[in-house]
Amino acid sequence: MKNDAITAMDVDFAKWFTDVCMKAELVSYTSVKGCMVIRPYGYAIWENITRILDGMFKATGHENVCMPMFIPESLLQKEKDHVNGFAPEVAWVTHGGSEKLEERLCVRPTSETLFCDHYKNIIESYRDLPKLYNQWVSVVRWEKTTRPFLRSREFLWQEGHTIHETAAEAEAETRKMLDVYAEFAEKTLAIPVIKGKKTESDKFAGAVSTYAIEALMHDGKALQAGTSHYFGDGFAKAFDIKFTGRDNKLAYPHQTSWGVSTRLMGGIIMTHGDDNGLVLPPAVAPIQVVIIPIQQQKEGVLPKAQEIADKLGAAGVRVKVDDSNNSPGWKFAEYEMKGVPVRIEIGPRDLAENKCVVALRTGGKNPESLDGIEETVKTALDAVYTALLQKALKNRENRTHTAKTLDDINNALEGGDGLFLAAWCGEEACEDGVTEKTGVRSRCIPFDKELSIGDVCVCCGKEAKHMVYWAKAY
């Protein structure tokens, strides 16, 4: 079981990742440095992601809008922490046609400033609150080193931006959307995630607090898969957004923002992929079932393959019959590379027996009756989902270590990268110290882990304030 077209994961995980991106036809390089072309197969996965997530946003009361892609420099500069965080990595438009602009514009790296500019125009009273907005757009950050899906100068994402009457309501929104992300990652993408709070040094520029979902990839490195920020009234003050409250007094509203991006595509690849290529969670697979006719020139084979496809299609399954002239072996390898969750093989002998072979991308194949094939396939798709989630959980379990000392971390790292649960005193010097001495970085302060009495900082040995997950990260 190894596709020779791609580097083995154990040999070079980074090269394996790029090979999968290219051979599964997810992306292509372009003449535009640091950017990527998302090809039809990759984009179809992203379309499934956006459709499902967008439904979850709408079910939680959010509406889509579209802001401009440009931010005038003066607007970007209104919130001091925010501009300091983003100005070093934005692309600047200085000319329109042959004329120099009076004020240069940056291509949005994120749109808090644009939403604030809009909120100031449309919010007067508590009756205008909350606004629960989202947009699906691309943003630009001028990264030096880039990799498909993981770090590119332009990437696709959604950014939710909400504004509320009270701090409590905004904080609840921040946490609610983190829960939506976690549910989506686990239930739809079969990627288990840890929910937690970012440390001060790792917060979004301008946020009071940043929450994240963190996933562990197959190689033991962590991937921040989504973030949700609580802003308090900092942006409102910087942009002078006020509303008349129920007490008839002017007050500043409280804001949030939250986002996931095409990084999720990287997360899918690195959580589920194997040496045969991509493995897709059924919910977002463009092709959930591929039907491969065996000896397709024999009478009745192709019509039966199409009959099965029609049945599955009518049952809501995304299905494809590959009746091209390539050999069955070539087709098997091709759809394994593309991560199609379920393969059906149907040949002359199966016809006679009213059967077909159902193979799971996660392993195992069995002859199955053609009667009730819809149910059989749905069970198979569920089995792929469960196998993916279990494998990811197992990988995380195997790679998670509790550490009392830096030596514990370094010793464990000799067996491979992973997640380290270790207490921390809360000082930035110690946070940096851990990274310097071990290579792992703080990922988040998890919601579901408590400090025990007597826990001390893994770095300085003083009293601990937080339990923290540490890992190398993408």
Add this chain to the structure above:
Amino acid sequence: MKNDAITAMDVDFAKWFTDVCMKAELVSYTSVKGCMVIRPYGYAIWENITRILDGMFKATGHENVCMPMFIPESLLQKEKDHVNGFAPEVAWVTHGGSEKLEERLCVRPTSETLFCDHYKNIIESYRDLPKLYNQWVSVVRWEKTTRPFLRSREFLWQEGHTIHETAAEAEAETRKMLDVYAEFAEKTLAIPVIKGKKTESDKFAGAVSTYAIEALMHDGKALQAGTSHYFGDGFAKAFDIKFTGRDNKLAYPHQTSWGVSTRLMGGIIMTHGDDNGLVLPPAVAPIQVVIIPIQQQKEGVLPKAQEIADKLGAAGVRVKVDDSNNSPGWKFAEYEMKGVPVRIEIGPRDLAENKCVVALRTGGKNPESLDGIEETVKTALDAVYTALLQKALKNRENRTHTAKTLDDINNALEGGDGLFLAAWCGEEACEDGVTEKTGVRSRCIPFDKELSIGDVCVCCGKEAKHMVYWAKAY
């Protein structure tokens, strides 16, 4: 019948248009000059447009992709006509963070060059053809004078880009997509359109031929609502894209592109709107039916309103109950402004009689039984669609004139703007002459109008080569 919040159409059509955009909460101005915020209600219309059109593209075999938003200057310059057409109106990125770029990048005004760059990487043989690609993105053109939806520096659109083995196949694709646009405009948006070919002077920069659908707005000005371009092998030659043909020889492929944009939103407003505001074609209305309870504090009224809403929702109708504390009169005006196609009024008396009042945004209201309300509403929505299409056809009919001379045009223009069908010799000097002397411009050479023997050019009186529609245009 006149909402005082907006300027009357007859008083100032341009001001009426802007008023509707703002009061119906479709868009908002921003600090970003020449750009707009598309607000939730406007964006929800656009989402319906994109969902339906995207389905039509997929049904005709097209796949979505995503290209970068930037084009390196050297790439833009590869096709000479193309760069001459677009370079004067692009936004230039010159800096990434604090560093000056080695080569400046323009923000895509359209993406032919990026698709060509990609095709060159992925096409080797006739087996790789055709590629039928599309993308939904925003593009930027540095317009001096801007108006919401009609002309803005950034706008949303889709751009189809296809590449084919033969010229005939590419030409057929160009015409097929024009037909898709025409069908969408008429069947979905209730906007009748004329299909035709653009004159040489009005072609897309780099095209062999450009086809368009032209719609006539309420005020008698034309709106180009969609275009489809045939490129021949010009781009392929400029970008050195070659494939090995069936005869084993290298050949240049043939290309097309086609697009519609948020201009369609402008078309909807200006075709169907009235002095009470927006009027939406049911297929793209975010709210197809609004239910307004009368004396809603009376027992049973709100539960019955909700019961009707649930029934309609289950039948696939987009429905909203407005149970806010505003008066019914305020609500009537509000949803008329927002162009909601059907309004249901339900009060205590209706309850007793198992009835409600069904009012159409296009005029007329009747008491209807609550039994079978789903069918009643579907019939009402169809009636709104038909009324809109008929009204638009009637307006176009009333405003279409056949002209033999420039005086014919000028005389007719005294009665109001409109469409003029007049023969033309094919010389650019005469095309310009018509515009100079009458103010109307060539819109297209319609597919369904033939020259008669003896027809002469409306400008110079020499032998005519084409029948042309002329109009003032947005």
